[in-house]
Amino acid sequence: MKSGAPERAPQAPVESGDRVRRLEGNGVELVRERALAGTVQEALERLYLLDRVADVGDYLREAVAGEREALLVREAHDGALEMTLRLPALEGEAGLDALCQIIEGVSHFVYVVERARVEREATQLEMELQAEVDKWVVLAASLRGGLDVGRSADLRARLYEQVRFEHEETSELGQRYRVANDAAHRFVRRMERDYVGRARFGEMRAELRHFFSVGQEEKLRLGRVS
Numbered sequence: 001m002k003s004g005a006p007e008r009a010p011q012a013p014v015e016s017g018d019r020v021r022r023l024e025g026n027g028v029e030l031v032r033e034r035a036l037a038g039t040v041q042e043a044l045e046r047l048y049l050l051d052r053v054a055d056v057g058d059y060l061r062e063a064v065a066g067e068r069e070a071l072l073v074r075e076a077h078d079g080a081l082e083m084t085l086r087l088p089a090l091e092g093e094a095g096l097d098a099l100c101q102i103i104e105g106v107s108h109f110v111y112v113v114e115r116a117r118v119e120r121e122a123t124q125l126e127m128e129l130q131a132e133v134d135k136w137v138v139l140a141a142s143l144r145g146g147l148d149v150g151r152s153a154d155l156r157a158r159l160y161e162q163v164r165f166e167h168e169e170t171s172e173l174g175q176r177y178r179v180a181n182d183a184a185h186r187f188v189r190r191m192e193r194d195y196v197g198r199a200r201f202g203e204m205r206a207e208l209r210h211f212f213s214v215g216q217e218e219k220l221r222l223g224r225v226s
Contacts, residue, residue, distance in 0.1 A: 008120070030060050033087050033102065036094075037067050040106040040138055047137065047205065048110075048212045053117055056085060056109050063088045069105035073112060081116050096158060101139050107131040111212075125176050127214035132184030135159055135206060149197045156192070161183035183223025187211065190225060 034057040041056045063069065063086040072084045085105050090098055111130050115122040136152075136159055143151050160181055195204035211222055 007052065030062055030087065030089065032090050032094075033062075034060055036090075036099075036102050037085075037087070037106050040103050041110060043138055043141065044107065044110050044134060048114075048209055050110065050114055054109075054112050055084075056106055059083050059085050059109065061086050069101040071105060071108040071112065080114070083109065083112070099139070100135050100159070103135045104131040107134040121215065123182060123216050126219050128176060128180035129183055129216075129219050130212065132160070132180050133163075133208070133211065136184070136188045145216060147196060147201075149192050152188075152192050152196050156188050160188070183220055186225075187223045 024058050037056050037060065044050070045052060061084050067086065068088060070086045072086065074082050076082050085108075087102060087105055088098070111127055112122055136155065139155055139159075140147050140152055143155065145151065163181065171204055191204055191207065195201065195207065211219060214222070
């Protein structure tokens with residue numbers, strides 16, 4: 001994320017099968033946030049053909065003032081994952097940044113839970129890259145008038161070009177966010193050219209599912225394909 005969010009998940013393999021537990025109780029005050037997060041989770045699971053393992057609404061906590069979204073993960077002694085997704089409270093009409101934070105947080109949650117279910121690794125970079133693509137996926141599906149090349153290009157520019165990074169380019173976090181942003185930008189641009197512009201949406205969904213299923217190196221390679 002291009003916001004300087006804290007570390008979200010271990011670099012080590014996620015090992016818990018389908019055992020996922022709450023780290024902290026949910027905040028009853030996050031009514032709008034929970035509803036929107038649930039909608040995003042349902043959309044991602046439907047696209048990627050995932051079975052529901054855990055409901056993201058049960059893992060939400062309100063972020064402290066000034067804190068951006070963050071998925072906190074730790075492994076318990078019995079091998080279960082304990083998770084909390086911290087989201088800032090929505091104030092007034094939610095802008096693009098607020099929506100992107102919720103989408104990114106839910107994307108991380110869905111990705112970690114699925115990787116835990118199939119006992120596969122989940123690195124921070126591939127989580128960031130997946131979330132960058134998922135922001136376009138979710139927002140593109142909600143565009144008024146439907147998705148076409150022009151609307152997608154406008155959205156893509158707002159997501160990947162008209163951005164600022166909170167970490168210096170030479171820092172580890174700064175490099176990670178920039179790599180994820182650039183690879184997602186290239187990947188989405190190819191989706192527009194190969195699928196959106198030709199109205200081949202069934203094939204695009206298959207390509208997006210493939211992207212979700214692969215690991216870090218293949219995600220990066222797909223982001224470089226011209």
